[in-house]
Structures are given as C-alpha cells and as structure tokens.
Amino acid sequence: MATRTNLQTTRNALRPAALLRTLTTAVLLSGAIFIIPAGIARGVETACAAPPAALAKFKPAKSVPAPVTVPLQTADGTPVTVAELAQGPGAVVNFWATWCAPCIKEMPQLDALKANLAKDGIPVVAVSQDRGGLAQVEPFYAKHGYKNLAIHLDPKGAFARANKVRGLPTTILYDGAGHEKGRLEGVAEWDAPEVEAFIRTCLSGSKGD
Structure with missing residues (x-):
C-alpha cells in the first residue's frame, strides 16, 4: 500500500511539472510564430531606413501599401x-515636368542613374506631368539629349494622384511587386555612388515582397 501511495504521489507531483513544460513549449512556439514575421518586417524596414546624406530627405514607407493599379x-x-515596371528587384520612379x-x-x-542600375535590373522611370503629353516632352528630350531615360507620360495626373504626389520633383522607390518602399520630395544627387548603393540595398531581396 505504501509503495502504491508513493507511486501515486510521484505521479501527481510530476503532472504539474509536465504541464508547465508543455505550456512553456507552447508559449515559446507561439512566440516564434509572432517573432519571426516581426523580425522579417523590421528587416524590410531597416533596409531603407539609413539613407546617405545625399538623400537626407528620403522617407521610408511606414507600412506596406497596396500597389497602385492606376497606370501611366x-x-x-x-x-x-x-x-509591371518593377518586376524584379524594384524600380525608381521620378515625377517631373518640363516647366519644373x-x-x-x-x-x-x-x-546616368538609369544606365548605372541597368545591370542590377532596376529600371529608372521618369514620368512627365506635362498636360501636352508626348508633343511637349519629345522635343524636350531631343533638346537635352537624354540617352537612357525612356519617355513616360501622365498627362492627366491620375498616376501622380494615385501615388499621393504633393509636388515636383518627387521620386519613389518600389519593390518588385509594386509596393512603395519610400520616397524623396525634392532634388537629389541621383548618380552619386552612395545613392546608387543605397538604392541597391533598399531594393535588394524585394522581389515579390
């Protein structure tokens, strides 16, 4: 009887400990489920969080907005x-006008930036906000002799409004799925080596994010 009582007592003593271990394991596993995505999210944010001095006005996106579906x-x-433009690592999209x-x-x-990023598969897209469209932009390109930038148009400003562009120039970085990674309002030294390096870092690994 004593042996049976001792055995029962031992079993009862083990049950809370076993339960505690089970609960601890569950909590840890549950924590891992939440911690891993949070870490990934922080990694995405920090990739664009430290711009060089030449991009001091660059503001990383605070969240991951849905891709803009309004076309240029x-x-x-x-x-x-x-x-469609940003398939791959991502894209650099600049909003501009001939009168700006x-x-x-x-x-x-x-x-120059477009040529320098071509090997990385990162397109640089200049989107004209001129209401005159191609008739206004094409001779401007010819006059200034741009060799790499293709002509893209937004004559009614619908694409700019969809992207909440407040003024010109504005440049937005998008990941490979078309989500905004961050933007800069105003001018910048876009062909500076440190700027190019930042763009590569910001958009690296962003395909399909």
Missing part, C-alpha cells in the same frame, strides 16, 4: 502599371 503611359500611349526647374536640374543625373 509609355511614349506610344500603352498603359503600364508600377508592378528643379526637375530639369536632376534629369541628367537620373539619365
């Missing part, structure tokens, strides 16, 4: 979305 236009009038002096100042640098 190519030179021949073909509609194209950000997601700061825009004109940075266009040669954006033209």
Whole structure:
C-alpha cells in the first residue's frame, strides 16, 4: 500500500511539472510564430531606413501599401502599371515636368542613374506631368539629349494622384511587386555612388515582397 501511495504521489507531483513544460513549449512556439514575421518586417524596414546624406530627405514607407493599379503611359500611349515596371528587384520612379526647374536640374543625373542600375535590373522611370503629353516632352528630350531615360507620360495626373504626389520633383522607390518602399520630395544627387548603393540595398531581396 505504501509503495502504491508513493507511486501515486510521484505521479501527481510530476503532472504539474509536465504541464508547465508543455505550456512553456507552447508559449515559446507561439512566440516564434509572432517573432519571426516581426523580425522579417523590421528587416524590410531597416533596409531603407539609413539613407546617405545625399538623400537626407528620403522617407521610408511606414507600412506596406497596396500597389497602385492606376497606370501611366509609355511614349506610344500603352498603359503600364508600377508592378509591371518593377518586376524584379524594384524600380525608381521620378515625377517631373518640363516647366519644373528643379526637375530639369536632376534629369541628367537620373539619365546616368538609369544606365548605372541597368545591370542590377532596376529600371529608372521618369514620368512627365506635362498636360501636352508626348508633343511637349519629345522635343524636350531631343533638346537635352537624354540617352537612357525612356519617355513616360501622365498627362492627366491620375498616376501622380494615385501615388499621393504633393509636388515636383518627387521620386519613389518600389519593390518588385509594386509596393512603395519610400520616397524623396525634392532634388537629389541621383548618380552619386552612395545613392546608387543605397538604392541597391533598399531594393535588394524585394522581389515579390
């Protein structure tokens, strides 16, 4: 009887300990479920969180907005979305106009940036906000001799409004799925080595995010 009583007592003593271990394991596993995505999210944010001095006004996106589905236009009038442009690592999209002096100042640098990022598969897209469309932009390109930037148009401003662009120039970085990673309002030294390095870092591993 004593042996049976001792055995029962031992079993009863083990049950809370076993239960505690089970609960602890469950909590840890549950924590892992939540911690891992949080870590991934922080990694995505921190990739764009430390811009160089040349991009001091760059603001990383605070959340992951849905891709804008309103299209812009190519030179021949073909509609194209950000997601279609940004397939791969992502894209750099600049909003500008022929009447915008700061825009004109940075266009040669954006033209050089497009060539420099081509090997990385990152397109640089300059979207004109001129209401005159191709008839206004094409001679402007010819006059200034841009060699790399293709003509993209948004004559009614619908694409700019969908992206909540407040002024010109504005440049937005998108990941490979067309989600905004961050933006800069104003001019920048877009062909500076540290700027190019930041863009590569910000968009690295963003395919399909």
